[in-house]
Amino acid sequence: MTPPRSRTWGRIGRTPVVRVRGRGSGRVSMAGMTCYKPGERSRLIYAIREYRGRKGEPKGFGWRDLRDLLARARIQLGGPIVLVWDNVRLHLTAGMREFIAANAAWLTVFQLPTYAPDLTPQEGIWSLVKRDIGNLAAADLGQITRAVKRRLKQIQYRPDFVDSCLAGTGLITDD
Numbered sequence: 001m002t003p004p005r006s007r008t009w010g011r012i013g014r015t016p017v018v019r020v021r022g023r024g025s026g027r028v029s030m031a032g033m034t035c036y037k038p039g040e041r042s043r044l045i046y047a048i049r050e051y052r053g054r055k056g057e058p059k060g061f062g063w064r065d066l067r068d069l070l071a072r073a074r075i076q077l078g079g080p081i082v083l084v085w086d087n088v089r090l091h092l093t094a095g096m097r098e099f100i101a102a103n104a105a106w107l108t109v110f111q112l113p114t115y116a117p118d119l120t121p122q123e124g125i126w127s128l129v130k131r132d133i134g135n136l137a138a139a140d141l142g143q144i145t146r147a148v149k150r151r152l153k154q155i156q157y158r159p160d161f162v163d164s165c166l167a168g169t170g171l172i173t174d175d
Contacts (some may be wrong), residue, residue, distance in 0.1 A: 042162035124165030
């Protein structure tokens with residue numbers, strides 16, 4: 001559980017030191033979608049997974065998890081989805097391509113260039129979450145997960161944050 005680095009303050013001449021317990025095992029993975037529709041508020045749909053280093057436990061998200069997230073988004077949004085995503089290896093798997101082809105009636109996918117984090121609004125969301133937990137000295141993995149969920153829930157209720165992440169990409173939506 002190596003904490004992310006962040007800035008803090010301390011008295012002049014005294015460097016603040018925060019002791020963190022833990023073996024370095026554990027990971028919190030996030031997958032999410034920023035959703036935009038002209039005339040409606042922006043939305044954030046996400047999923048979180050903890051990895052505790054147990055045998056047989058998946059470390060992160062698989063294509064089936066992304067499939068389930070897309071299906072959940074379709075139910076929540078109530079209509080067809082135009083998906084714009086980067087070329088992460090997980091997005092290009094055979095299972096995911098088959099799912100996209102089988103659901104072409106409601107799912108249209110556009111691929112971004114190979115490495116384009118500056119064109120992905122979701123990167124702005126992850127930046128907001130990581131900035132918030134930067135000075136968190138967590139005692140266990142559960143505390144990190146709770147902090148991440150709390151921050152994502154706050155962002156969900158602030159559509160202006162989601163809009164600002166889209167504005168940060170330079171992409172323009174037609175209202």
